[in-house]
Amino acid sequence: MKRLAILGAGGHGKVVADTAESCGWQCVEFFGDEWPARTMNGHWPISGNTASLLSRVGEFDGIIVAIGSNSVRRSKVEEMETAGAQLVTLVHPSAVISPRAVIGTGSVVFAGVVVNVDARIGRGAILNTGCSVDHDCQLGSFTHISPGARLAGGVQVGDLSWVGIGASVKQSIRIGQEVVVGAGSAVVRDIADSLTVVGVPAKAL
Numbered sequence: 001m002k003r004l005a006i007l008g009a010g011g012h013g014k015v016v017a018d019t020a021e022s023c024g025w026q027c028v029e030f031f032g033d034e035w036p037a038r039t040m041n042g043h044w045p046i047s048g049n050t051a052s053l054l055s056r057v058g059e060f061d062g063i064i065v066a067i068g069s070n071s072v073r074r075s076k077v078e079e080m081e082t083a084g085a086q087l088v089t090l091v092h093p094s095a096v097i098s099p100r101a102v103i104g105t106g107s108v109v110f111a112g113v114v115v116n117v118d119a120r121i122g123r124g125a126i127l128n129t130g131c132s133v134d135h136d137c138q139l140g141s142f143t144h145i146s147p148g149a150r151l152a153g154g155v156q157v158g159d160l161s162w163v164g165i166g167a168s169v170k171q172s173i174r175i176g177q178e179v180v181v182g183a184g185s186a187v188v189r190d191i192a193d194s195l196t197v198v199g200v201p202a203k204a205l
């Protein structure tokens with residue numbers, strides 16, 4: 001039986017577990033720092049915390065980090081890699097991914113996502129339910145594109161940036177690193193590093 005360990009036992013983790021089962025993983029276990037106070041995450045057991053997983057990485061056929069915070073996800077992925085974990089990429093069978101797109105290791109692609117030709121997604125990304133990433137987009141590492149967000153062609157998104165639920169980004173826009181785009185916003189101008197922008201059109205908070 002193929003065994004997958006998921007680090008991060010919250011709601012996002014449950015969607016990752018469900019996606020993993022759709023991808024054919026037969027045995028899914030969680031690890032999270034709420035253990036031992038919590039021992040189940042929905043339908044799946046929580047078997048230990050981060051330290052337990054670090055000491056057991058060899059027991060699993062794959063490991064994925066399911067933590068919504070981009071910076072925490074990056075640090076946990078780095079810890080796992082240092083311990084020799086076999087990080088996997090999960091793509092829900094209902095996602096439509098161009099064979100000419102590239103998706104980095106440790107990323108998750110949920111149901112209904114579309115990734116078009118020549119898009120490049122870095123490692124550890126979250127492409128959340130029903131988002132679309134159009135042709136020639138370039139996403140850095142540890143980005144999160146929330147449910148229903150739309151990136152038009154040729155958009156660039158820097159490392160650790162988060163595009164909120166239902167946001168839209170016009171073609172060829174450059175979004176810097178560690179940017180937050182608020183829910184429902186429309187991005188029509190380039191955005192410098194570390195800004196939070198909201199609204200239609202999106203402006204810095």
Ligand SMILES: CC(C)(COP(=O)(O)OP(=O)(O)OC[C@H]1O[C@@H](n2cnc3c(N)ncnc32)[C@H](O)[C@@H]1OP(=O)(O)O)[C@@H](O)C(=O)NCCC(=O)NCCS
Pocket residue numbers: 128146147163164165180181182183184185196197198199205
């Ligand atoms: C942008 C965001 C991060 C700001 O959060 P925050 O720093 O806690 O900001 P606040 O809630 O204190 O709001 C500050 C101001 O910005 C406004 N604002 C916040 N988010 C906004 C948005 N998405 N669009 C328009 N205005 C927004 C608030 O109304 C408030 O305005 P006011 O000062 O006139 O009352 C957050 O509102 C957001 O949109 N997060 C994305 C959520 C998401 O996509 N979730 C999906 C998870 S998978």
